[in-house]
Amino acid sequence: MATNTAHTQAPGGAKEPFPPFQQDTFASQLLWLVLIFGALYLLMARVALPRVGGIVAARSSQIESDLAEAQRLKVETEAAVAAYEKLLADARANAQAIAGKTRDSLMAEADQRRKTLEDQLNRKLDEAEKAIVATKSAAMANVKGIAVDAATAIVERLIGQAPAEKSVADAVTEVLKR
Amino acid sequence: MADPIHQFKINKIATIANVGGHEIAFTNSSLYMLIAAGVVTALMVGATARRSLVPGRLQSVAELSYEFVADTLKSSAGSEGMKFFPLVFTLFMFILTVNMIGLIPGTFTVTSHIIVTAALALLVFFTVIGYGVYRNGFKFLKLFVPSGIPIYILPLIVFIEVLSFLSRPISHSVRLFANMLAGHITLKVFASFVTMLGGLGFVGWLGAILPLGLTVSLTALEMLVAFLQAYVFTILTCIYLNDAIHPGH
Known part of the structure; x- marks a missing residue:
């Protein structure tokens, strides 16, 4: 802690009083303290402290606004996700509706076609049955004629005389009923 | 042994003027005041010049x-005390x-002179009185009259309060001055033991270890004291200042 480097010659070499109590240095110490401390005070009050205070305030407001922005973006994101999910659900429901409708219409068409086809077939069946009945009755009529002829011929051969056509026909009809 | 008082000596660098028998000089004390003001300015003005949102080290x-x-300031004097923020900040820095x-070895300690600490303490003292009277007027005197004191001991209490108020600048300035002075003298004494013993040869070197260690640890202690x-x-x-703003006890 040597201060010998800053040594200047002590006047006269006499024993000096304790330096902090040397009153002849007070005036210049006070003057320079007033000047330098005053200048420093002005510099701090006018320049440094408003500047640092501004920096600190700007930072905290920046952080605040950034946080608010982040919050806003988060809300926006959530809304977008919700909208997307709603859209997805709508699309899914739509697709299901379209599929159902298509299936129903196809089924209805198939039913329609089947029905017409069945109708046609039934009609043809009916016609065929009618034709069969007609044919059958015609055939039965023919059989009766043949049977009457045959019976007449058989009776004529047996008794040598042709029976009355009416009674043969009645007899044949009687037999055919059985 | 080197004179432990020598470090407090005021050395003239240049005489500026003579006013009424008082010599006004630029001294080593003035120089170190100027250096300190320069350091504070460099820190508070220079390092904040860029106003970075993300500060560098100095900022x-x-x-x-x-x-x-x-x-x-805010915790002890309330938000109204922020009026004095520039003063308190400049004092502290x-x-x-x-x-x-x-x-720093070889430098001069401005606060080791009572005139400097007294001037700063009186600045605070008169600021308190001036603002206290300006803000509270006659009610500022309530500072000396605590409420809820029986009337028969009130004069004594008022006397003690006034006395303690008047002695504030003394304790305020002497505390700083004496701490700086004593610390530097102690450091100087232990450091000069090292050089003294070191001159005695090998045995002296061994003996110097203890005061050297003490000097090192005292330097650390003195840093704490300087801040404290x-x-x-x-x-x-x-x-x-809080008393000036809220004089009621």
Whole structure:
């Protein structure tokens, strides 16, 4: 802690009083303290402290606004996700509706076609049955004629005389009923 | 042994003027005041010039000092005390810087002179009286009359309160001055033991180890003291200012 480097010659070499109590240095110490401390005070009050205070305030407001922005973006994101999910659900429901409708219409068409086809077939069946009945009755009529002829011929051969056509026909009809 | 008082000597660098028998000179004390003011300016003005949103190291230190002093003032004198923020901040930074620079070997400690600490303490004292009277008028005297005291001991209490108020600048200034002075004398004494013993040859070298270690640890202690005394001066200033703002006990 040597201060010998800053040594200047002590006047006269006499024993000096304790330096902090040397009153002849007070005036210049006070003057320079007033000047330098005053200048420093002005510099701090006018320049440094408003500047640092501004920096600190700007930072905290920046952080605040950034946080608010982040919050806003988060809300926006959530809304977008919700909208997307709603859209997805709508699309899914739509697709299901379209599929159902298509299936129903196809089924209805198939039913329609089947029905017409069945109708046609039934009609043809009916016609065929009618034709069969007609044919059958015609055939039965023919059989009766043949049977009457045959019976007449058989009776004529047996008794040598042709029976009355009416009674043969009645007899044949009687037999055919059985 | 080197004179431990020598380090406090005021050395003239240049005589400026003679006013009424008082010699006004630029001295080593003035030089170190100027250096301290320059350091504080460089920190508070220079390091904050860029106004970075993300501060660099020095700007962080500047902001830290700002918030430290602001918190100290606000917690002891309330938000109205922020009116005195520039004064309190300048006091703290000036005293702290001057104390710290004084710890560098070969430098001069401005606060080791009672006239400087007394001037700063009186600045606070008169600011308290001036603002207290300006703000509260006659009610400022309530500072000396605590409420809820029986009337028969009130004169005694008022006498003690006035006395303690008047002795504030003395304790305020002597505390800082004496701490700086004593610390530097102790450091100097132990350091000169090292050089003295070191001159005695090998045995002396061994003997010098103890005072050397003491000097090193004392230097660390003195750094703490340098900060602590600046802080104590500042917080007392805040408490005194609080009295000016809220004089009722």
